[in-house]
Amino acid sequence: QVQLQESGPGLVKPSQTLSLTCTVSGGSISSGTYYWSWIRQPAGKGLEWIGLIHTSGSTNYNPSLKSRVTISVDTSKNQFSLKLNSVTAADTAVYYCARAPPLLSAFDIWGQGTMVTVSS
Amino acid sequence: SYELTQPPSVSVSPGQTASITCSGDILDDKYACWYQRKPGQSPVLVIYRDTKRPSGVPERFSGSNSGNTATLTISGTQTMDEADYYCQAWDSTTVVFGGGTKLTVL
Numbered sequence: 419q420v421q422l423q424e425s426g427p428g429l430v431k432p433s434q435t436l437s438l439t440c441t442v443s444g445g446s447i448s449s450g451t452y453y454w455s456w457i458r459q460p461a462g463k464g465l466e467w468i469g470l471i472h473t474s475g476s477t478n479y480n481p482s483l484k485s486r487v488t489i490s491v492d493t494s495k496n497q498f499s500l501k502l503n504s505v506t507a508a509d510t511a512v513y514y515c516a517r518a519p520p521l522l523s524a525f526d527i528w529g530q531g532t533m534v535t536v537s538s
Numbered sequence: 539s540y541e542l543t544q545p546p547s548v549s550v551s552p553g554q555t556a557s558i559t560c561s562g563d564i565l566d567d568k569y570a571c572w573y574q575r576k577p578g579q580s581p582v583l584v585i586y587r588d589t590k591r592p593s594g595v596p597e598r599f600s601g602s603n604s605g606n607t608a609t610l611t612i613s614g615t616q617t618m619d620e621a622d623y624y625c626q627a628w629d630s631t632t633v634v635f636g637g638g639t640k641l642t643v644l
Binding site: 455457464465466467470478479480481482514522523524525526528529530531 | 586628635
């Protein structure tokens with residue numbers, strides 16, 4: 419059974435780059451056709467989609483974050499990654515990675531989430 | 539940009555039916571799905587493609603999508619169903635979430 423696990427620094431300074439990795443276990447990230455995505459949730463607020471990378475390597479980003487976001491995949495490590503630059507306190511949130519099979523049009527597997535705080 | 543609107547809160551008595559709505563422009567032209575999120579846990583998919591229920595999700599969860607509104611219905615609501623519920627749809631190649639609805643069972 420496929421599982422996702424986020425990892426990365428829990429504290430990032432303002433104006434720096436937030437970098438997170440999602441490790442896929444129980445299956446190959448390059449097998450099948452999936453969207454691999456990053457989603458976040460600030461405390462007391464709703465879910466916000468950040469962006470995704472398709473198995474083919476193509477990416478799509480939330481228009482409100484597009485100028486600051488890069489999502490990439492490393493098939494040799496069975497991982498995909500998020501980079502969010504020029505962070506501010508508004509980027510403090512729990513960050514989730516998730517998988518969406520196109521046939522479902524929904525995210526069927528989620529990581530446990532990792533808390534990232536932006537503070538000096 | 540496309541938006542999905544949910545009521546902030548819904549209350550229901552145990553054993554009764556809870557309905558949570560999600561509104562968006564011509565939403566029935568898209569597929570809607572629903573997630574349940576309990577405190578300290580990751581979201582769990584409970585309905586996809588408007589009406590389909592993933593394996594393991596109780597039959598009391600059902601969904602519909604017509605016109606501008608998708609609806610999540612929980613029949614015979616149990617106290618364990620108390621959670622935040624989020625709708626989600628795809629707008630072309632981007633993903634949109636509703637603001638979430640807190641379901642209180644009391």
